[in-house]
Amino acid sequence: MKILAINPGSTTTKIAVYQNENRLFVKTFYHSTTDLSPFPTILSQYEFRRDLIINELKEESLFFQFDAIVGRGGLLKPISSGVYEVNELMKEDLRNASMQHACNLGGLLAEEISTLIPGCKAYIADPVVVDELEEISRISGSPLLPRLSVFHALNHKAIARKYARSIQRNYEDLNLVVAHLGGGITIAAHRKGQVIDVNNGLDGSGPFSPERAGTLPAGQLAELCFSGKYTEHEIKKMLNGQGGLMAYLGTTDVQAVIKRIDEGDRKAELILKAMLYNVAKEIGAMCVVLRGKVDAIVLTGGIAYSNYCVSNLNEQISFLAPISVFPGEDEMEALTFNALGALKGELICKEYI
Numbered sequence: 001m002k003i004l005a006i007n008p009g010s011t012t013t014k015i016a017v018y019q020n021e022n023r024l025f026v027k028t029f030y031h032s033t034t035d036l037s038p039f040p041t042i043l044s045q046y047e048f049r050r051d052l053i054i055n056e057l058k059e060e061s062l063f064f065q066f067d068a069i070v071g072r073g074g075l076l077k078p079i080s081s082g083v084y085e086v087n088e089l090m091k092e093d094l095r096n097a098s099m100q101h102a103c104n105l106g107g108l109l110a111e112e113i114s115t116l117i118p119g120c121k122a123y124i125a126d127p128v129v130v131d132e133l134e135e136i137s138r139i140s141g142s143p144l145l146p147r148l149s150v151f152h153a154l155n156h157k158a159i160a161r162k163y164a165r166s167i168q169r170n171y172e173d174l175n176l177v178v179a180h181l182g183g184g185i186t187i188a189a190h191r192k193g194q195v196i197d198v199n200n201g202l203d204g205s206g207p208f209s210p211e212r213a214g215t216l217p218a219g220q221l222a223e224l225c226f227s228g229k230y231t232e233h234e235i236k237k238m239l240n241g242q243g244g245l246m247a248y249l250g251t252t253d254v255q256a257v258i259k260r261i262d263e264g265d266r267k268a269e270l271i272l273k274a275m276l277y278n279v280a281k282e283i284g285a286m287c288v289v290l291r292g293k294v295d296a297i298v299l300t301g302g303i304a305y306s307n308y309c310v311s312n313l314n315e316q317i318s319f320l321a322p323i324s325v326f327p328g329e330d331e332m333e334a335l336t337f338n339a340l341g342a343l344k345g346e347l348i349c350k351e352y353i
Contacts, residue, residue, distance in 0.1 A: 001067040001343050005335040006053065006109050008072060008102040011036075013049050016332040017062055020340065026332065027056055042100040050109055069114045070339035071106030072331065073127020075099050078149060081130045081157055081195070082350045083342040086111040086122040090352040103128065123349070125338035126154040128202065130195065137197040137289075149195070150202045151186035152301075158334035159300045159326050160190050166324075174295045177286045177321070179279060181303035182329070183252060184240075185209040187282040189289040197289045199282060204239045207278035210252035210303075213243030214278065245271065258308050276309060280316035287320050294321035301329060 002024075007014040011032075017025040029052050039045045057063040070083075075097045076090065084090065086107045094104045107124045114122035130153035140147045156178050157171075164171040172193035179187045185207050188198035199206025199214075208214035216239075225235055238247070246252050248271045249260075260268040287294050297317060303309050304327035314323060341347030 001340060002065050003336050003339050003343075004057075004062075004066045004069045004110075004113070005332045005339070006069065006071045006106055006113075007331050007335065008049060008105040008109065010102050013052060014332060015053055015056065016336065017057075017066075018333075018336045018340075021337070023333070025060060025062060029056075042102055042104060043095060045102075046105055046108060049105060050112065053109065054113065064117050066114070066117055066120050068121040068123060068339045068343055069110040069117075070123040070125060070335045071108070071110035072103045072154070072335065073124035073129070074104035074107060075101055076127060076129050076352070078129050078131035079127070079352065080132060080350070081126055081153065083123050083125045083338045083347050084350050084352045085342075086114075086124060087352055090124070093352075121339075121343070123339050123342060125335055126157050128153055130157075132194040132196060133198070134196045147205070148200050148203070149198060150200045151188060151195070151198045152180040152182070152184070152201065152329075153195070154331055154334050155180055155300060155329040156186070156188055156190070156195065156198075158330070158337070159298060162326060163296060163298050163324055169295075175290045175293050176296055176298055177283055177290065177294055178298045178300065179283055180301045180329070181209075181279065181299060181309070182301035183209060183211050185212070185214075185279060185282075185301075185303075187279065187286055189286040191290060197286060202240065207282050208244040208275055210245045210254060211241055211243060213239045213247065245275065254303050254306055254309065258306065261308075272309075273312065276312045277316070280313055283313075283317050284320065297321050297323045298326060299323065300326045302327070304328070 001020055003018045005016045013029040015027050016023060074094045076093050090107055091111060094107050097104050111122040114120040128150050131149040133149050138146050160176055160178055161171045164174055176190040178190055184201040186198055186201035187206060188195045205215050245257060249257060249268055257268050257272050283297060299310060304325050310325055342349040
């Protein structure tokens with residue numbers, strides 16, 4: 001079976017073609033500020049990205065050959081983990097999502113391109129709004145501000161299953177703490193195949209990360225919001241985009257920070273260690289959620305390539321459970337394998353309602 005995976009990001013559009021489990025082709029389109037300047041909204045970029053994809057596939061003689069097209073899931077209403085066939089309600093919700101993000105284009109692109117190919121299915125899988133939280137984990141301290149499930153669900157689930165396969169176990173039989181360490185950081189308690197608690201890595205909770213502020217002192221944040229010094233947009237950029245390492249050190253590049261540490265920069269060392277300290281605390285909290293019954297702590301994401309960061313975390317958390325490291329992420333493979341499972345009947349294709 002041949003599958004096309006589409007992953008729209010803020011400044012890139014990635015596509016990959018698979019024949020069953022084998023990757024045949026991959027391409028990343030990089031979108032400069034100049035490229036995107038004619039488009040006032042994410043949704044208005046739709047035709048631009050669609051035409052890039054179709055033209056590339058035609059040039060590579062890959063068009064009209066797919067059994068399924070799977071797109072990165074968007075900011076839909078909360079849903080359970082799994083594979084979903086794109087339907088009219090999903091398309092409507094993607095077009096009218098409360099938050100603009102390029103991932104909202106994934107399902108729309110998959111569905112339209114699939115209509116050009118007879119018999120081709122259009123799917124999304126494990127979008128960031130996957131919600132399997134226990135009720136108790138939703139309570140925040142204010143009924144006006146419930147805790148929400150927004151995390152790197154696609155990579156969390158794919159890596160958790162990959163770890164389970166590596167030890168010849170089923171994901172649904174394990175208790176895992178999975179830490180996705182990237183530009184955003186999300187750390188989740190996976191209990192028997194369900195993510196029962198996780199920090200909202202998009203909108204301000206958990207550890208700070210290379211570009212996000214994480215949990216902040218609430219009273220001080222309220223004072224900042226009403227100080228008159230900053231607009232709402234500026235405050236939100238402090239939380240997501242200009243927070244974390246960027247706010248303290250002017251960069252989101254962890255390797256560049258480590259280079260500064262090697263050159264004797266004590267501030268860089270303090271800030272990076274503080275980020276890892278907060279990551280370790282959140283991992284510990286998720287071990288508590290699982291009542292200490294943790295089969296493994298799994299580290300993934302781009303930061304997991306760093307021996308400096310992994311060894312630092314290992315010193316802090318190794319007493320909690322065995323640690324396994326799966327650096328980076330392969331969202332294209334994860335999307336493809338979900339679609340392949342649906343086509344083969346190995347995974348139930350769910351309906352978005």
